[in-house]
Amino acid sequence: MIGGTTKLFGLVGHPVTHVRTPQAMNALFERNGLDAVMVPFDVAGADLAACLAGLQRIRNLEGLVVTVPHKMSAVELCRDLTPRAGLAGAVNVLRRVGEDAFAGDMLDGEGFVAGLAAAGHAVAGRRICLVGAGGAASAIAVALAERQPAKLTLINRSRERLLALHERLRSRFPALDVVIGEQVGGHDLVVNATSLGLRADDPLPFDPEQVxxxxxxxxxxxxxxxxxxxxxxxxRGAAIHPGRAMLDGQLDAIFRYFSEDGRIPARQGRGP
Ligand SMILES: NC(=O)c1ccc[n+]([C@@H]2O[C@H](COP(=O)([O-])OP(=O)(O)OC[C@H]3O[C@@H](n4cnc5c(N)ncnc54)[C@H](OP(=O)(O)O)[C@@H]3O)[C@@H](O)[C@H]2O)c1
Incomplete structure (x- = not known):
């Protein structure tokens, strides 16, 4: 039952009709006997700053999951960032710090590699092609780079984001073979980290004839x-790894981020 002691969490995105994190987090809150609830907020890009400024003033709102299209723009609205969020240039979780600010972290990349590992797909020593340079792609790039692939090729529609990601990776991982590419052929693992495929009429993110x-x-x-x-x-005979694995891989990490240090009290009369 939601009451006056309940800690509030939100998911901020646009659109939000397809999101699954609130359902999964509410199940985790329930299973662990915590007095908390998460609801989706449909917030258009131009309204993010005003929305976060308002949400910071809601004293029992403890944190937010941030999703498309806000992961990069939310960075500027955080008081503190973890090193991996700074490197990715994106956040996907915010947590209250003090009375009127949020701190940000980025767990997408960790979730992605945890999902790959759970399915038995290695990263170390593999030639990997990452398509996309947005928030999710940047986080995945950092998590992949930390695990010593043989090569990391980056492809993206807009050149500016691509160059910026390439430069960040080169300066943080000088020993990494990271290149800007055009084609997905010649790699062991190809990752679609764009939003292409969400809508029925989207073009394919790359040429499948190359896998x-x-x-x-x-x-x-x-x-x-x-x-x-x-x-x-x-x-074409390639092995496939659906996106659900990335969320499954990071739900535990999101739950820990929100609940650590006793931030969420147990439900009255109901322990874990
Ligand atoms: N499974 C999970 O747990 C999980 C977690 C996080 C995100 N996601 C999914 O990841 C996707 C990307 O999220 P995001 O936060 O990275 O979004 P984002 O920051 O808005 O980035 C979107 C990416 O898609 C590319 N793109 C969009 N439209 C395109 C088009 N018409 N042609 C070519 N490229 C296009 C963008 O290229 P430009 O740079 O050229 O715009 C950019 O690389 C979303 O679908 C989201 O649902 C899944």
Whole structure:
């Protein structure tokens, strides 16, 4: 039951009809006997700063999950950032600090590699192609770079974001073979980290003719579960890794971030 002692959490995104994190977090709050609830907030890009300024003033609002399209713009609205959020240039979780500010962290990359590991897909020593340079892609790039791939190729539509990500990775990981590319062919693991595939009429994020047996094609999009690029890759004989694994991989990390240090009290009369 939601009451006056309940800690409030939100998910801020646009659109939010497809989100699954609130359902999963509410189940975790329930299972752990914590007095907390998470609800989705549909906030357009131009309204993010005003929205966060208002939410900071709600004293029982403890934290937010930040999703498309706000992960990069929310960085500027945080008082503190973890090093990995600073490097990724993006946040996906915010936590209250003091009475009127949020601190930010980025758990997308950790979730992605945890999901890969759970499915038995290695990163170390593999040639990896990452398509996308937005918030999710930047976080995934950092998490991959930390795990010694043989090579990391970056591809993105807009050149500016691509160059900025490439430069950040080069300065933080000088020993990493990280290059800007055009084609996904010649890699062991190809990751679609763009938002292409979310809408039925989206073009494919890359040419599926360039993948085949022996290649893993991984996705960040969760709905539909098997996106058009995964269908096309599977038809070509590639192994596929759906986006749901990334969320499963990071739910525990999000839950810990929100609940550590006793930030959420137990429900009255109901321990874990
Ligand atoms: N499974 C999970 O747990 C999980 C977690 C986080 C995110 N996601 C998913 O990851 C996706 C990306 O999220 P994000 O936060 O990184 O979004 P974002 O910061 O807005 O970045 C979007 C990316 O997609 C590219 N893109 C968008 N439209 C395009 C088009 N028409 N043609 C070519 N490229 C296009 C963008 O390229 P430009 O730079 O050129 O604009 C950019 O690289 C979303 O679908 C989100 O649902 C999944």
């Amino acid at each position: 085949g047996p022996g290649v893993v094609v991984a996705e960040v999009i969760m709905t539909p579960e098997i996106t058009p690029i995964l269908h096309a890759a599977a038809r």
